[in-house]
Structure formats: structure tokens, C-alpha cells
Amino acid sequence: MTSPSTIKPKFLSKSNELGVIAVGFSGGQCKPGVDAAPTALISAGLLTQLKEDLGYDLFHDNTVHSYASIIPASDPDYRNMKNPLAVSAVTQRLSQQVYEHAQQGRCVLTLGGDHSIAIGTISGTAKAIRERLNREMAVIWVDAHADINTPESSESGNIHGMPVAFLTGLAVEEREDVFGWVKADQKISVKKLVYIGLRDVDRGEKEILRDHGIKAFSMHDIDKHGIGRVMEMALGHIGTDTPIHLSFDVDALDPQWAPSTGTPVRGGLTLREGDFIAECVHETGSLVAMDLVEVNPSLEAVGAAETIRAGCSLVRCALGDTLL
Numbered sequence: 001m002t003s004p005s006t007i008k009p010k011f012l013s014k015s016n017e018l019g020v021i022a023v024g025f026s027g028g029q030c031k032p033g034v035d036a037a038p039t040a041l042i043s044a045g046l047l048t049q050l051k052e053d054l055g056y057d058l059f060h061d062n063t064v065h066s067y068a069s070i071i072p073a074s075d076p077d078y079r080n081m082k083n084p085l086a087v088s089a090v091t092q093r094l095s096q097q098v099y100e101h102a103q104q105g106r107c108v109l110t111l112g113g114d115h116s117i118a119i120g121t122i123s124g125t126a127k128a129i130r131e132r133l134n135r136e137m138a139v140i141w142v143d144a145h146a147d148i149n150t151p152e153s154s155e156s157g158n159i160h161g162m163p164v165a166f167l168t169g170l171a172v173e174e175r176e177d178v179f180g181w182v183k184a185d186q187k188i189s190v191k192k193l194v195y196i197g198l199r200d201v202d203r204g205e206k207e208i209l210r211d212h213g214i215k216a217f218s219m220h221d222i223d224k225h226g227i228g229r230v231m232e233m234a235l236g237h238i239g240t241d242t243p244i245h246l247s248f249d250v251d252a253l254d255p256q257w258a259p260s261t262g263t264p265v266r267g268g269l270t271l272r273e274g275d276f277i278a279e280c281v282h283e284t285g286s287l288v289a290m291d292l293v294e295v296n297p298s299l300e301a302v303g304a305a306e307t308i309r310a311g312c313s314l315v316r317c318a319l320g321d322t323l324l
């Protein structure tokens with residue numbers, strides 16, 4: 001068996017094993033189609049490439065989870081949130097799935113779905129890393145958006161704009177069936193959160209980022225310093241002794257490279273800059289989980305294939321593919 005990479009993972013006991021979860025869920029926003037992304041990514045050959053080119057042992061149930069059986073028939077808005085019961089139930093289940101892989105010491109790849117699913121993935125990894133290593137993990141959130149609205153600050157009510165608020169404890173909710181299930185051991189610290197690629201941040205979110213001193217590298221910072229220096233600073237903030245969960249929203253890329261996404265914003269990363277971010281995270285040896293979200297193959301007739309190709313490339317780079 002070839003080894004996935006020459007970089008030795010620091011926080012994984014099963015360095016050859018990769019847990020894969022395909023999440024066909026779109027309830028964190030209003031546009032249908034993002035639920036079809038896992039099938040599109042897998043049909044494009046992503047899992048075969050991870051197995052045959054990179055040498056991973058995949059742990060995948062060959063299912064695209066839609067969680068239909070746990071989605072309630074009636075789901076009225078609550079505290080301004082749309083589909084609160086569905087998103088909460090799905091992410092709670094997903095959290096358990098991610099936890100089961102991470103707890104065994106394998107890296108976990110989750111293919112979304114919209115970005116609300118990060119409530120499930122990050123809570124699952126955070127808990128497993130605490131239990132297994134007694135460590136708090138860091139999150140690198142690559143996105144055009146900060147996704148840190150509270151239900152009250154959100155203008156859209158779409159939960160894919162809120163996951164970071166629930167994960168950091170900035171949004172609190174007692175009701176178990178509306179994210180009250182996210183307990184302290186599943187949360188992350190705002191000090192260990194780093195954003196890269198921001199360019200469309202709501203007014204309320206800017207206030208939250210400022211008030212909590214959250215580390216963020218906007219497109220302005222990337223233009224100013226270059227992506228190489230930005231990655232040095234981002235990884236420097238996290239430190240070399242911290243497990244990393246990489247949550248990659250494909251809309252961080254410029255619509256030129258990833259047009260098929262629900263909330264595209266011009267002025268984004270080139271595909272090479274996106275791949276470079278993923279490669280740098282891989283090189284730390286600290287990666288314990290990755291999400292790839294917001295690929296929506298139904299939105300652009302021509303751009304879909306390009307967006308899917310970009311998504312596959314980002315995942316391969318994070319998992320150790322090299323140019324030479």
C-alpha cells in the first residue's frame with residue numbers, strides 16, 4: 001500500500017485511513033441543488049482518486065445521506081431561523097457520524113451540502129479531539145462569508161450563515177431540538193478560529209469579528225501580502241501543536257473558477273490560491289478533518305463541471321496531492 005503522503009500526521013493514529021461522509025442536505029439555505037453535490041463530486045472520480053492516487057483506505061458507507069427520516073414535516077421559523085428543526089436534527093446526527101470516525105483516529109472528509117452542516121462536522125471533531133488527545137482544535141474557515149451571524153443579526157434567516165455562531169457559543173439556545181444539543185465539549189474557541197478569503201461580511205458580523213478579536217484574512221489582506229505570507233500568518237496564529245479542522249466553502253473561490261454556488265461573490269481566490277491554502281494545511285501534518293461545501297451543480301449549466309473539478313482539486317490538495 002502506498003502511503004497517502006510524505007507528511008506524517010501529528011494527531012491521527014490511523015494515518016492511512018479516511019472517513020468519508022456524503023451529506024446531501026440543503027436546508028441551511030433556500031436554493032435547491034446543493035444536496036446533489038456529493039454525488040456529482042463522487043461521479044467525477046474524487047473518491048477513486050483519493051484511493052488510487054493518494055493511497056487512502058476509505059471508510060465510507062456508499063450512501064449519500066439525506067436524513068429524510070429525521071426531517072420533520074412541519075418546521076416553522078423560530079427566532080428568525082428557517083428550517084430550524086431540520087438543520088438541528090441533521091447536524092446532530094452528522095456530528096455523531098463524524099465523531100465516530102474521528103474518535104478512532106482517522107481523518108474525516110465531509111462532502112456537503114450547504115455550510116450549515118459544519119455545525120455537525122466541527123462539533124463532532126472537536127469532541128473527539130478533546131477526548132482522544134485532551135486538546136482544543138483550531139478551525140480554518142475558507143469562505144467569502146463569515147457565517148457567524150446569530151439568529152438575531154442574520155438578515156436572511158438562513159442557517160448556513162450562522163454555523164460559526166453556534167459552534168463558538170456566540171449564539172445560545174436552550175431548546176435541545178434547536179441546537180441546544182451542542183454542548184461545551186463540542187464547541188470551539190474564537191481564539192482558535194481563522195478566516196481566509198472574506199469579502200462579503202454583514203454589518204452585524206463585522207461587529208462580532210471586531211468585538212471578539214477574531215483572526216480574519218480578507219481578500220484585501222491576500223492582495224496586500226500575497227497568499228504565501230497570509231498562510232504563514234494564519235498558521236502562525238494557530239501554532240504547530242494544534243489539530244486543524246479545515247472548513248472550505250467553494251464560494252471562497254472566484255466565480256470564474258466556481259460559478260455553481262448559491263451565494264457567489266466576485267473578487268475571490270484563484271483556483272491556485274485555493275489549492276495552495278489546502279496544500280499548506282496538509283503540510284502542517286495537523287489536519288484532522290475537512291469539509292467541502294456549497295457546490296451546487298444545478299445552478300450553472302456550463303459552470304457546474306468546472307465547480308465540481310475545483311472542489312475535487314481542493315480536497316485532493318488538502319489530503320496530500322502534490323504537483324511534483
Ligand SMILES: NC(=[NH2+])NCCC[C@H](N)C(=O)O
Nearest residue numbers: 115145149156158160161263
Ligand atoms: N455558507 C454561505 N454561503 N453563507 C452565505 C451567508 C450569506 C449571508 N451572510 C447570510 O447570513 O445569509
Ligand SMILES: [Mn+2]
Nearest residue numbers: 144145249251
Ligand atoms: Mn460562503
Ligand SMILES: [Mn+2]
Nearest residue numbers: 115143147249
Ligand atoms: Mn460558508
